[in-house]
Amino acid sequence: MDTRGADPQLSREDAPGNPRAGGQAAASPEDTLASVGEVAALARIFPRLPDADAALVGPGDDAAVVAAPDGRFVVTTDTMIHGPDFRLAWSTPHDLGWKAAVTNLSDVAAMGATPSALVVAIAAPLGTTVTALEGIADGLRDACAALSPGTGVVGGDLSVSNTLVLAVTAFGDLAGRAPVLRSGARPGDRVAVAGALGLAGAGIAKLFAEGQSDASAPDGLPPGTQHGLPKVVPATGRQAGILSPDVAAGRAVRAAHPAIVEAQLAPVSPLAAGPRAADAGATAMLDVSDGLVLDAGRIAVASGCSLELFHDAIExxxxxxxxxxxxxxxxxxxxxxxxxxxxxxLATFPPGATLPEEFRVIGEVREGEDGHPRVTVGGRAYVRPGGWDPFDDWNGAIG
Ligand SMILES: [Mg+2]
Incomplete structure (x- = not known):
């Protein structure tokens, strides 16, 4: 189904195919995608989505029209799938909307652009509650409001699937800047980071260590939730008896370790620092999505340089x-x-550049040894406990 043509003003009573059409039943926490129909579900979701300042034509027509004052636009997309990318036992619907927004917005910011608009496609099991879909919409709205005011959702799609999938596409405007690529780092540049390092990784490790019960299914997902949202109504606790053991375990971990678990489930990216870094002359930049060493290696390979991370800074x-x-x-x-x-x-800045206040220096760019780009910590290759050496075969391992 294509939601771009859906009228946000359409009431659920008017929805074609709505089994309750003509009735005056109020929204209920029991409502699901199957019971109210897609049009009525969309009518409840749309008003919650954030408006985009750049939208010349927003939701409600066949397609949106978004201003691109620069004459170019930055575009990126990212898909989150229940199982590989998130667990419904641990993430609330609000978390999912928030994280789906942030993962895309940070890619736009890493190019040196200001995010302008999002397009959101959701495929959800028929048993998904409308309340859960509203929660996803609220997460998208709150992430935009908190981290990128003026960025909004200009369109999307709602479809049915056995597995919950969120696919977000983000657009951004460079405002006359050159895009900051991964390939521009040069020996002598400083390596600097804005935002947290290690919190989200510590958070997911804690969830895996303490947020699973013995009742977890072999794939790690709690029984009965592999193909749908867990039936949780936290506001009333009325259905607390059917909380899956992993939901309860995950909540306990979140309550005990809020800083790291929140960073994993609802990360905060310093989006405004991206354009500021570009204005300050950043020579290379990306967002740290796969780990500092691996992502620094991507800059090293693309730029043909080595990146030294200072031992003191990592400590x-x-x-x-x-x-x-x-x-x-x-x-x-x-x-x-x-x-x-x-x-x-993560960005590199030339000597003499004044770094935006969000950035702290953690290393420097050096010549690649024998032309071989590497990442070192305190002058030495970093070897993880267990023996995996992430510096082996950089060119083959880093995409
Ligand atoms: Mg990225």
Whole structure:
């Protein structure tokens, strides 16, 4: 079904195919995609979505029209699938909307652009409650409002699937800047980061360690939730008896370790720092999605240079992490170096550049040894506990 033509003003009573059409039943927490129909569900979702300042024609027509004052636009997309990318036992619908927005918005910011608009496609099981879909919409709205005011949702699609899928496409405007690529780092540049390092990685490790019950299915998903949202009504607790064990375990972990679990489930990316870095002359930039060492390696390979991460800086990042959550202990530096999904911005700046206030220097760009780009920590290759050397075969391993 194509939601771009849906009229946000359409009432659920008017919805074609709505089994309750003509009735005056109020919205109920029991309503599902199957019971109210897609048009009525959309009529409840649309008013919750954020408006985009750049929308010349917003939702409600066959397609949106978005201003691109620069004459070019930045575009990126990211798909989140229940199972590989999130667990419904751990993420609330609001978390999912928030994270789907942030993962895309941070990619736009990492190019040096200001996000302008999102397009959102959701495929959900028929048993998904409309309340859950509203929660996803609220997460999208709140992430835009908090991190990128003026960015909004200009269109989308709602479809049915056995597995919950959120696919978001984000657009951005460069406002006359050159895009900041991964390939521009040069020896002598400083390496700097804006945003958290290691929090989200520590958070997912904690969820895996303590947020699963013995009742978890072999694939790690709680029984009965593999193909749909768990039937949880936290507001009333009326159905608390059917909380899956993993939902309860996940909530306990979240309550005990809020800093790291929130960073994993609802990450905060310093989006405004992206355009500021571009204005300050950043030579290369990306968002840290797969871990500092791996993502720094992507800049190293693309730029044909080596990136040295200062030992003292990594130790300081580890201390920050331990101060936020004392349970992390000796693993903190590993989370700093290898934890992904923080969606911080990693950039290189030429000598003499004045770094935007969000950035802190953690290293420097050096000549590649024998032309071989590497990432080093304190002058040495970093070897993870267990022996995996992320510096082996850079060119083959890093895409
Ligand atoms: Mg990225």
């Amino acid at each position: 300081a990042e580890g201390r920050t992490l331990r101060e936020l959550d004392g349970s992390i202990g000796g693993d903190a530096e590993d989370f700093v170096l290898c934890g992904g999904e923080d969606h911080s911005l």
